Amino acid sequence: MDLKVPEKLHVDAFQVHFADVADVDLEQLHALSIAVGWPHRAEDWQALRDLGHGFVALDDIDRVLGAAMWFPHGETFATLGMLITSPRLQTNGAAKWLMQRILSECPGTSFRLNATRAARRLYRSLDFVQQRTVFQCQGKARKPGPAHELPAGCDLRRLRASDLDAVIAFDAPAFAVPRPVHLASLFESSLCYGLFRGEALVAYSMSRAFGRGHVLGPIGALSVDEAIAVARPHVDAHTGRFLRVDTHFGTGPFASFIQDCGLPVFDTVTTMTLGEGVDYGTVGDDKGALFALASQSMG
Ligand SMILES: CC(C)(COP(=O)(O)OP(=O)(O)OC[C@H]1O[C@@H](n2cnc3c(N)ncnc32)[C@H](O)[C@@H]1OP(=O)(O)O)[C@@H](O)C(=O)NCCC(=O)NCCS
Incomplete structure (x- = not known):
């Protein structure tokens, strides 16, 4: 897998760049999860930020158009989550770009995540293996x-x-x-x-x-x-x-x-x-x- 991840990506008419999830306005993260119908409150995002790391995709005027996070459990294992791209940006490669950035930040780490139907194919393309169903x-x-x-x-x-x-x-x-x-x-x-x-x-x-x-x-x-x-x-x-x-x-x-x-x-x-x-x-x-x-x- 090629883990040389470019710093910028052209997405449709947008160009997005990485920023640390810790540095963006909580309300923007909250709005992102609402846009895909997720129930998280601003407090839930804050609790996740307190425990994990992550990247967001920002456009030229610093709107949050995507996010992905990881939660280390020791040196060599992390769980992954909060992978979201704004509906108007989807199927342009942004989620994969965010995931590749995380994988490149964590060499030698094993990962576990819980994939929605919409994301399963993306994770398979990154060599993740299906284990079991969560109800x-x-x-x-x-x-x-x-x-x-x-x-x-x-x-x-x-x-x-x-x-x-x-x-x-x-x-x-x-x-x-x-x-x-x-x-x-x-x-x-x-x-x-x-x-x-x-x-x-x-x-x-x-x-x-x-x-x-x-x-x-x-x-x-x-x-x-x-x-x-x-x-x-x-x-x-x-x-x-x-x-x-x-x-x-x-x-x-x-x-x-x-x-x-x-x-x-x-x-x-x-x-x-x-x-x-x-x-x-x-x-x-x-x-x-x-x-x-x-x-x-x-x-
Ligand atoms: C799942 C989600 C993050 C995918 O984001 P995205 O920006 O559209 O993903 P990408 O454009 O990077 O696509 C990556 C791969 O998935 C494929 N893909 C993306 N959306 C797809 C869809 N709806 N159906 C089938 N394949 C799809 C792309 O073709 C691409 O495949 P490839 O690597 O073989 O080319 C986005 O749809 C989303 O935010 N959904 C709601 C929240 C969610 O379910 N998050 C996942 C949590 S586990």
């Missing part, structure tokens, strides 16, 4: 059927700051690598629950304000029953209000539980990776799996 479930939350008893010997409680290290260690195999910075940041802005067997954490869950309401994720658990046990208090907390869950589980008891909570599948995206060993963990290897993502961009 974006959302709606007005309602209380699911009566709770099963907690798994034997388990205790469900709100997480405390002193639990954060246990969450980071538990999450790492499910996510692919440790993500201490991101989890610490999510911890600050989220309602967090943990399920403990004795002293050992066997599941955790977080929910926070995002987009049209709240998002429930990440959820990490050893088994589906434990995932449901830590998801339930968030659904109770947001009953009657907009709630969203991004999950790889499209069938089975976790998917049924999410549907029962009034959150049908709204859309799907596709997890794709570039590089080895950076897909999500799976259930059943007694290391825990991610039942819900923090977000499509951060994984």
Whole structure:
């Protein structure tokens, strides 16, 4: 792949140039995501900028016509997201140009992203490999059927700051690598629950304000029953209000539980990776799996 990316690109009648996503007006980023129907608020963009890096495509009068971001998790792995080009600029090569710039900035890095249908072909052309489907479930939350008893010997409680290290260690195999910075940041802005067997954490869950309401994720658990046990208090907390869950589980008891909570599948995206060993963990290897993502961009 040729990673010599030109500094300028002629796009139709436009010429766009790169700028750092950190240096542009938040409202311009917000307007860009609104233009493609994404629900992000200005605060959501700011939270993403606090954690990641990115480039925007600016025209000659500094209007933001495109954006792309990456979120490093350690030295050699990053998630990618927020790839958007303004509708009037699409299919002119701008998204590819932004992506190539990011790839050229991060030599030796493996990547994971969640691709919309519109972007899948672009990522394939950059050698990304399709891994699995993400089901974006959302709606007005309602209380699911009566709770099963907690798994034997388990205790469900709100997480405390002193639990954060246990969450980071538990999450790492499910996510692919440790993500201490991101989890610490999510911890600050989220309602967090943990399920403990004795002293050992066997599941955790977080929910926070995002987009049209709240998002429930990440959820990490050893088994589906434990995932449901830590998801339930968030659904109770947001009953009657907009709630969203991004999950790889499209069938089975976790998917049924999410549907029962009034959150049908709204859309799907596709997890794709570039590089080895950076897909999500799976259930059943007694290391825990991610039942819900923090977000499509951060994984
Ligand atoms: C997806 C998106 C970023 C693509 O942006 P773009 O500027 O049109 O992409 P490019 O012009 O760089 O196109 C790159 C490749 O995708 C192809 N492509 C672009 N739009 C396409 C479409 N609607 N259908 C099929 N192929 C398409 C181009 O032909 C090109 O293919 P090539 O590399 O084989 O020549 C843009 O449509 C968008 O912002 N969509 C809404 C937000 C979104 O879905 N973002 C992706 C998040 S993962």
